[in-house]
Amino acid sequence: MANELTVFSRELAEVAGKAGKSVVAVDARPRFGSSGVFWRPGIVVTAEHTIRREEEIEIALPDGGKTAATVVGSDPGTDIAVLKLDGHAGDAPALVQGDPAVGNLALGISRSPDSGVNATMGIVSAVSGSWRTWRGGKLDRYIRLDLTMFPASSGGLVVNTEGEAIGIATSALSRIAGLAIPVSTVNRVVDEILERGHVARGYLGLGLQPVELPDHHKGLIVLSLQPDGPAAKSGVLIGDVMVSLGGTPVTDTDDIQSALESRNAGEKIDAGVVRGGAALTIGVMIGERPRRN
Numbered sequence: 335m336a337n338e339l340t341v342f343s344r345e346l347a348e349v350a351g352k353a354g355k356s357v358v359a360v361d362a363r364p365r366f367g368s369s370g371v372f373w374r375p376g377i378v379v380t381a382e383h384t385i386r387r388e389e390e391i392e393i394a395l396p397d398g399g400k401t402a403a404t405v406v407g408s409d410p411g412t413d414i415a416v417l418k419l420d421g422h423a424g425d426a427p428a429l430v431q432g433d434p435a436v437g438n439l440a441l442g443i444s445r446s447p448d449s450g451v452n453a454t455m456g457i458v459s460a461v462s463g464s465w466r467t468w469r470g471g472k473l474d475r476y477i478r479l480d481l482t483m484f485p486a487s488s489g490g491l492v493v494n495t496e497g498e499a500i501g502i503a504t505s506a507l508s509r510i511a512g513l514a515i516p517v518s519t520v521n522r523v524v525d526e527i528l529e530r531g532h533v534a535r536g537y538l539g540l541g542l543q544p545v546e547l548p549d550h551h552k553g554l555i556v557l558s559l560q561p562d563g564p565a566a567k568s569g570v571l572i573g574d575v576m577v578s579l580g581g582t583p584v585t586d587t588d589d590i591q592s593a594l595e596s597r598n599a600g601e602k603i604d605a606g607v608v609r610g611g612a613a614l615t616i617g618v619m620i621g622e623r624p625r626r627n
Contacts, residue, residue, distance in 0.1 A: 346441070346455070349497045353443040354451035356426040357491050359394035360403075360417070361447070362387055369444040369490035370417060371502060372426035377528075379520055380489035382408040382415040383506040393419060394447040396426070407527035411471020411535070412515060413504045414523045429491075431517045432498025434458045434477050440514075442481050442503050444490035452490075456481025458500070459511065466588060467507045470535065470623075472595065474522070477501060477514040487512070536594040536601075537623040538570075539563020544586055545575060552585040553577040553608065564621035570605065577613075578606035594620060 360370045360380050368384035370393070378393065385391075388405045395401060401422045408415035434440070435458065442454045457480050465476035479492065483505045492500040492514040501514030526533050539560035546552050553575040559566040570576075576584055579593040580603045597603060599622035607614050 346453075346495065349493065349495060350441055350443055350451060350453040352427070352497050353441065353491055353493045354445065354453075355396050356429060357443050357445045357451065358396065359445040359447045359486070360384065360489060361392040361394070366485035367447065368488050369486050369503075371429075371489070371491045373416075373429075373520065373524060376419050376422065377406075377524070378403065378417040378419060379502060379524060380415050380417060381502065381504045381506060382410050382413045383504070384488050385415045391417065393417070393422075394445065395422070396445070396451075400447075407531040407533075409471060409523050409527065409533040411467060411469045411533065412473060412519055412523050413467070413469065413471070413506050414502070414515060414520060414527075416524055416527045429499040429517070430497070432494045432496065432500050434461055434475075434494065434500045434514070436461050439495050440479055440481060440500060441493050441495070442479070442483070442487050442490055442512075443493060444484065444486045444503070446486055452484065452486065454482045454484065454487065458514075466591060469507065470591075471533075472519075472591075473507075473513075473516055474518045475516045477516060478508070478510075479503070479512045479514055481512065483512040534599055535623040536597055536599050536620040537563075538565040538590070538594075538605075538618055539621060540565040540570060542576065542587055542590065547575065547577075547608065551577065554584055554587070554590070564619055565605075568605075568618040569616055570607065570618065571609065574607040574609050574614075576605055576607050579603060 363386035370378040370380035373379040402420040403417040406416040459480035460478035541558035542554040545555040
């Protein structure tokens with residue numbers, strides 16, 4: 335008669351095997367491959383930092399076959415790349431989204447062309463609200479993982495013990511631990527990439543630093559302006575102190591990004607500034623942040 339540990343072990347193996355049917359191996363960088371996940375018919379999602387070439391990308395499929403793929407688009411800010419499989423629709427089961435909680439067991443499922451499905455186990459060590467990455471993107475939730483991140487783990491699927499998807503594994507967005515890019519974030523980014531080929535982010539083209547005003551209020555002093563950038567074209571000057579954007583007070587650069595997230599490039603937004611002790615309102619036309627080559 336099997337003991338509880340044996341039963342648990344068998345159940346984990348079943349979860350890993352089932353999740354592995356959605357995971358492919360991605361060969362798009364020297365030395366080490368990465369993993370990807372069937373997200374929609376013919377579409378694989380992987381970690382952007384593992385894509386080092388846009389041509390001659392080879393995908394190892396769960397059935398043992400191989401196919402080529404092309405890059406539809408990518409978003410370094412959230413570390414998501416979208417690949418389109420050449421002549422292969424993908425027949426993986428639909429993913430069911432799970433709701434992670436601190437302390438939940440988590441399985442990282444990856445794939446190697448040589449060894450097939452790989453699994454690593456740990457726990458969800460932290461969960462919080464929306465979080466801005468050091469690359470300038472925004473995750474709908476911060477999901478930190480305490481599990482081993484092997485070279486092929488990035489781009490793989492993170493699931494709970496029910497086999498529900500927590501997100502896509504990445505080792506590139508945090509210097510202290512691996513993260514799971516939430517399913518909701520992946521869906522949002524995939525939608526935008528499939529629609530326009532990239533993720534558009536608004537920007538103003540200025541360098542800012544927090545400063546305290548004489549009335550004990552705080553703001554952001556303009557230290558630099560991008561030549562011909564949106565702010566410069568709209569009349570913002572070096573030395574201006576920005577105190578609001580879109581009607582919302584701003585005291586750090588995260589406030590600027592938050593104000594821009596709900597608006598599109600080409601839209602005008604009111605910037606409240608203090609110039610020489612006088613309060614001014616300047617309408618700034620939001621620009622689209624240049625993409626990295």
